[in-house]
Amino acid sequence: AILVTNKAGLSAYRAKVFVDCTGDADLAAWAGAKFHKGKDKPGTMMPATHCFVLTNVDEKAYRTGEHLFCANPKSPIYPILKSGKYPLITDFHIYNIPVGPGAIGFNAGHLFKVDGTDPISLSDAMIHGRKIASSIRSALAEFSPAAFKNTFLSATGALMGIRETRRIVGDYVLTHQDYLARRSFADEIGRNCYCIDVHNKSAKVAQRPEDYQKMEDKIMQRYGPGESHGIPYRCLTPKGLSNVLVAGRSISCDQVVQGSVRVMPTCLVTGEAAGMAAAHAAKRGKPDVHKVDTDMLRRRLKKFGVYLP
Numbered sequence: 001a002i003l004v005t006n007k008a009g010l011s012a013y014r015a016k017v018f019v020d021c022t023g024d025a026d027l028a029a030w031a032g033a034k035f036h037k038g039k040d041k042p043g044t045m046m047p048a049t050h051c052f053v054l055t056n057v058d059e060k061a062y063r064t065g066e067h068l069f070c071a072n073p074k075s076p077i078y079p080i081l082k083s084g085k086y087p088l089i090t091d092f093h094i095y096n097i098p099v100g101p102g103a104i105g106f107n108a109g110h111l112f113k114v115d116g117t118d119p120i121s122l123s124d125a126m127i128h129g130r131k132i133a134s135s136i137r138s139a140l141a142e143f144s145p146a147a148f149k150n151t152f153l154s155a156t157g158a159l160m161g162i163r164e165t166r167r168i169v170g171d172y173v174l175t176h177q178d179y180l181a182r183r184s185f186a187d188e189i190g191r192n193c194y195c196i197d198v199h200n201k202s203a204k205v206a207q208r209p210e211d212y213q214k215m216e217d218k219i220m221q222r223y224g225p226g227e228s229h230g231i232p233y234r235c236l237t238p239k240g241l242s243n244v245l246v247a248g249r250s251i252s253c254d255q256v257v258q259g260s261v262r263v264m265p266t267c268l269v270t271g272e273a274a275g276m277a278a279a280h281a282a283k284r285g286k287p288d289v290h291k292v293d294t295d296m297l298r299r300r301l302k303k304f305g306v307y308l309p
Helices: 025-032 060-064 079-082 119-143 176-180 211-218 255-263 264-282 296-303
Strands: 002-006 009-013 018-020 035-036 054-057 092-100 103-108 152-156 167-169 189-190 229-231 245-247
Touching: 018 025, 018 264, 025 167, 025 245, 054 119, 079 119, 092 176, 103 119, 176 255, 189 264, 189 296, 229 264, 245 264, 255 264, 264 296
Parallel strands: 018 245
Antiparallel strands: 002 009, 035 167, 054 103, 054 152, 092 103, 189 229
């Protein structure tokens, strides 16, 4: 069973099999599973980002003006950085996309040395993240006034955007070499084609367009059309626990490839597989997630539309 506290006080939930989709492997870690966290040293996890929404954006100027992406040398982020007027803006991370009429959602700015498993660290980051969001709004109003002069910071994330915390030690550890080899596995429960998206782990980052391009070319290692690698079921099964599965960014993998498999589509794929495997394991007299028939599991997943070539 697990004990939880909420508005109802203390409650106990019993189940034959548990699926840990906390993103931080909380349940597996508390149950005694082995795990890695960054490179097992303070400050070695990827930075967090506190997303936000700007409204009252001039859509025509936004769409026809100089694009706000770090990949574009004409992006206003570079003169903003060079000016030194906004010290909370420390790097060129400024991804954005329209989310409604006159509303632009931003995945921008980095918060370094944030521990997503520490509530004090998270609380401090939420405060600092909102300050960064306000600073970015002011900077854009000054350096890109046609689109952002009259904008309003209408929303900041209810939760911190955490890229990395714990990674369980499972029956198989997916590696960077598996990614590079486009490897397939007999027990794979899904495929992944996202790039190696490992963010800088300190504020000492380059601030020029050519530095961003260098990062794109040498670090992100994007696949070509149609290329992908498999995700083994064994990455979802923590060693030492017979009735727990883990899905999402905490699956068993090395730190580099976690920069790829941590994203939402892959989390959805591993979550569906973990849920289905848990149901099959629970039907056994003594549930054991390590003994699930993966051939049967794969057939079931394919029946429901999972891409398993």
